[in-house]
Amino acid sequence: MKFLRAPMAFITWLSVLIAPTFIERMALASQTKPWSSTVFSPSDRVIKCAVALSKPTFRTKVRFEWKLMYATGPSPAALLTTEYTTKPLERFARSCISLLGDWPAGAYRVDAYVGESPAKTIDYVVVQPESV
Helix, strand or coil, X not given: CHHHHHHHHHHHHHHHHHXXXXXXXXXXXXXXXXXXXXXXXXXXXXXXXXXXXXCCCCCCEEEEEEEEEEECCCCCCCCCEXXXXXXXXXXEXXXXXXXXXXXXXXXXXXEEEXXXXXXXXXXXXXCCCCCC
16 A cells, blocks of 8 residues: 555645646735725825745746726826746745826726736726815
8 A cells, every 4th residue: 555655645746846837816005005905095106916826936927917997187108017037936926016196096907927828817996085
Protein backbone atom coordinates (compact mmCIF):
# COMPACT_ATOMS: atom_id res chain seq x y z
CA MET A 1 0.00 0.00 0.00
CA LYS A 2 2.90 2.42 0.65
CA PHE A 3 3.86 2.02 -2.98
CA LEU A 4 0.47 3.39 -4.08
CA ARG A 5 0.58 6.42 -1.77
CA ALA A 6 3.85 7.83 -3.12
CA PRO A 7 2.71 8.08 -6.76
CA MET A 8 -0.61 9.64 -5.68
CA ALA A 9 1.22 12.28 -3.62
CA PHE A 10 3.48 13.03 -6.58
CA ILE A 11 0.49 13.32 -8.94
CA THR A 12 -1.28 15.68 -6.52
CA TRP A 13 1.86 17.82 -6.19
CA LEU A 14 2.32 17.83 -9.97
CA SER A 15 -1.29 18.85 -10.58
CA VAL A 16 -0.82 21.90 -8.31
CA LEU A 17 2.21 22.95 -10.35
CA ILE A 18 0.45 22.47 -13.68
CA ALA A 19 -2.90 23.98 -12.64
CA PRO A 20 -3.52 27.42 -14.15
CA THR A 21 -3.14 30.53 -12.03
CA PHE A 22 -6.33 32.49 -11.40
CA ILE A 23 -7.43 35.45 -9.30
CA GLU A 24 -8.83 34.43 -5.91
CA ARG A 25 -9.71 37.91 -4.59
CA MET A 26 -9.90 41.40 -6.00
CA ALA A 27 -10.54 44.61 -4.03
CA LEU A 28 -10.58 48.39 -4.49
CA ALA A 29 -9.49 50.98 -1.92
CA SER A 30 -8.48 54.64 -1.62
CA GLN A 31 -6.56 56.72 0.89
CA THR A 32 -9.76 57.72 2.68
CA LYS A 33 -11.21 54.20 2.46
CA PRO A 34 -8.35 51.74 3.12
CA TRP A 35 -10.78 48.82 3.27
CA SER A 36 -12.54 47.25 0.31
CA SER A 37 -15.09 49.61 -1.21
CA THR A 38 -16.99 50.21 -4.44
CA VAL A 39 -18.22 53.74 -3.63
CA PHE A 40 -15.78 56.65 -3.75
CA SER A 41 -16.02 60.43 -3.48
CA PRO A 42 -14.71 62.83 -6.14
CA SER A 43 -11.92 63.96 -3.78
CA ASP A 44 -10.44 60.44 -3.60
CA ARG A 45 -7.56 61.28 -5.92
CA VAL A 46 -5.99 57.80 -5.97
CA ILE A 47 -8.00 54.58 -6.35
CA LYS A 48 -6.09 51.33 -5.87
CA CYS A 49 -6.86 47.79 -7.00
CA ALA A 50 -5.20 44.68 -5.55
CA VAL A 51 -5.60 41.05 -6.54
CA ALA A 52 -4.55 37.83 -4.84
CA LEU A 53 -3.51 35.05 -7.18
CA SER A 54 -4.31 31.39 -6.54
CA LYS A 55 -0.63 30.46 -6.26
CA PRO A 56 2.75 32.18 -6.46
CA THR A 57 4.03 31.84 -9.98
CA PHE A 58 7.06 33.54 -11.49
CA ARG A 59 6.44 36.00 -14.34
CA THR A 60 2.65 35.85 -14.33
CA LYS A 61 1.35 38.87 -16.23
CA VAL A 62 -1.63 40.59 -14.62
CA ARG A 63 -3.19 43.40 -16.66
CA PHE A 64 -5.58 45.99 -15.22
CA GLU A 65 -7.88 47.96 -17.51
CA TRP A 66 -9.51 50.98 -15.89
CA LYS A 67 -12.64 52.07 -17.81
CA LEU A 68 -15.15 54.88 -17.63
CA MET A 69 -18.70 53.57 -18.07
CA TYR A 70 -20.47 56.95 -17.84
CA ALA A 71 -19.85 60.23 -16.03
CA THR A 72 -21.51 63.57 -15.46
CA GLY A 73 -19.58 66.71 -16.28
CA PRO A 74 -16.12 66.73 -17.84
CA SER A 75 -14.71 63.23 -17.97
CA PRO A 76 -11.06 62.14 -18.12
CA ALA A 77 -9.82 61.88 -21.71
CA ALA A 78 -8.56 58.32 -21.36
CA LEU A 79 -8.35 55.93 -18.49
CA LEU A 80 -5.46 53.61 -17.82
CA THR A 81 -4.18 50.14 -18.73
CA THR A 82 -1.36 48.83 -16.55
CA GLU A 83 0.47 45.52 -16.52
CA TYR A 84 2.19 43.88 -13.59
CA THR A 85 4.56 40.90 -13.79
CA THR A 86 4.95 38.87 -10.61
CA LYS A 87 8.30 38.15 -9.03
CA PRO A 88 9.33 34.76 -7.55
CA LEU A 89 6.99 33.58 -4.75
CA GLU A 90 4.71 36.60 -5.22
CA ARG A 91 0.92 36.11 -5.09
CA PHE A 92 -0.26 39.71 -5.17
CA ALA A 93 -0.51 42.29 -7.94
CA ARG A 94 -1.64 45.89 -7.64
CA SER A 95 -2.47 48.89 -9.75
CA CYS A 96 -3.69 52.41 -9.08
CA ILE A 97 -5.21 55.25 -11.01
CA SER A 98 -5.08 58.91 -10.06
CA LEU A 99 -6.47 62.20 -11.25
CA LEU A 100 -5.07 65.66 -10.40
CA GLY A 101 -8.52 67.14 -9.89
CA ASP A 102 -11.74 65.69 -8.56
CA TRP A 103 -13.18 62.60 -10.23
CA PRO A 104 -16.37 63.25 -12.18
CA ALA A 105 -19.38 61.53 -10.65
CA GLY A 106 -20.28 58.39 -12.57
CA ALA A 107 -19.75 54.67 -13.00
CA TYR A 108 -16.37 53.09 -13.60
CA ARG A 109 -14.99 49.59 -14.07
CA VAL A 110 -11.68 47.84 -13.58
CA ASP A 111 -11.03 44.56 -15.40
CA ALA A 112 -8.21 42.23 -14.40
CA TYR A 113 -6.63 39.74 -16.79
CA VAL A 114 -4.23 36.90 -16.07
CA GLY A 115 -2.12 36.53 -19.17
CA GLU A 116 -4.59 37.28 -21.97
CA SER A 117 -7.60 35.71 -20.23
CA PRO A 118 -10.22 37.90 -18.50
CA ALA A 119 -10.26 36.99 -14.81
CA LYS A 120 -12.34 39.39 -12.67
CA THR A 121 -14.22 42.67 -12.93
CA ILE A 122 -15.25 45.22 -10.31
CA ASP A 123 -17.71 48.01 -11.03
CA TYR A 124 -17.44 51.07 -8.81
CA VAL A 125 -19.05 54.50 -8.61
CA VAL A 126 -17.94 57.99 -7.76
CA VAL A 127 -20.73 59.95 -6.08
CA GLN A 128 -20.96 63.51 -4.84
CA PRO A 129 -21.29 63.64 -1.04
CA GLU A 130 -24.64 65.00 0.05
CA SER A 131 -24.40 68.47 1.51
CA VAL A 132 -25.82 68.81 4.98
